[in-house]
Amino acid sequence: MSDITTDQAPSALLGSPHPAPAVTSEEGRAEAEKLTGTPATWELKADRSSTTVWRVTGPMGQWALKVGRGEGTVVVAREAEVLARIGATVPTTSYGARTKSGGTSTSAWLLTPWLEGPSTWDALRPVRDGKVDQRQAALAAAADMAAAVGALHHAGWVHGDIQPHHSIHMPGGVRLIGCSWAWNTSIAPSNAFHGGLLHLMSPELMTRAAAGQGPLGPTQPDEVYGLAASLWWASTGSWPLDYAQLGIDPGKFTASALRQVLVRRWPPFGNIPAWPQLEEVLRAVLTVRPDGRPSALHLAQWLRALPA
Known part of the structure; x- marks a missing residue:
């Protein structure tokens, strides 16, 4: 499970698989599919006005891609910075050592290993x-x-x-x-x-x-x-x-x-x-x-x- 927070997205698309992302083609898609391998399945997990989260599954594994736009840009960019600083030093956030991130002046994306388990x-x-x-x-x-x-x-x-x-x-x-x-x-x-x-x-x-x-x-x-x-x-x-x-x-x-x-x-x-x-x-x-x-x-x- 990736970070979806307590806000439940109203979209009927949540949890439904898609062969390719509808809104992330230029924001972390290439990096995600490099990590998961292809063909990759994209599953929309959260879709809010400023942040979108996808579960990307391929033959090489599963990753979460979070994309922030507008107000979400600074939020996603800061999480990427935090996880990079924590790295593998704290067991509870050790996955941070494997993250990938990037962005522009108007958007930011963050790739983290998909964490499978109940909240x-x-x-x-x-x-x-x-x-x-x-x-x-x-x-x-x-x-x-x-x-x-x-x-x-x-x-x-x-x-x-x-x-x-x-x-x-x-x-x-x-x-x-x-x-x-x-x-x-x-x-x-x-x-x-x-x-x-x-x-x-x-x-x-x-x-x-x-x-x-x-x-x-x-x-x-x-x-x-x-x-x-x-x-x-x-x-x-x-x-x-x-x-x-x-x-x-x-x-x-x-x-x-x-x-x-x-x-x-x-x-x-x-x-x-x-x-x-x-x-x-x-x-x-x-x-x-x-x-x-x-x-x-x-x-x-x-x-x-x-x-x-």
Whole structure:
């Protein structure tokens, strides 16, 4: 699975094979088919206004081709730069050493090995569906995601956009995708980044975003909050914040308007009645002050010790 993010493309073409790409003939196509071999099958996986993702399959393997245009140009170009800098130094993003990229002033493309496996969102589906007998495997997946984030933090990086769709579970371990906003001491946070998925942002990151403080570089404690919020969401299908307690429907607000609401009044957290032990662990991360927030590796240890 490549980076499709949580935005579901409305196109009826998603997942349908095509003998050749309709919109990528000059943007990475030759490089993709050099890696996969020909004949190659092109499968459209995401098609948004500024970014398109293809799964390219040939006799020599499978690769993901992401093309950014317009506003997507800087996003795709930055992800290519991040993966080139990370290289093979961090196991959770080691595929970055094999990437290929290019572009012009109006577009950018990125080729990454196709990462085959379920996302954490997929792995926790049994929990959302109430299948108690499958909790152990789901809990292991949650712990593996936390450990993957912890490994990235240990290497001095912040991912920037942690969410359950951005971690892929493979036989060799979890791989983190969607790295466009990652940063460390060698690459500064991007001015184009606005904080990621709003419902997963820590209160302190939300405050900085609302104040227009930029560049908006999430810290590791910010990211641990986002990690716990991601696991809550993936386990329940609901946001951790109980917006009903504010009497609002977050879907009726723009991101900027909802951000202003949350800065003025942070709602209480909801509940996970079907699994109170998991709620206790995640709530302990979400409610503590930033300077007391545990590391991602500590959260992984807590999850591994949790009875299913």
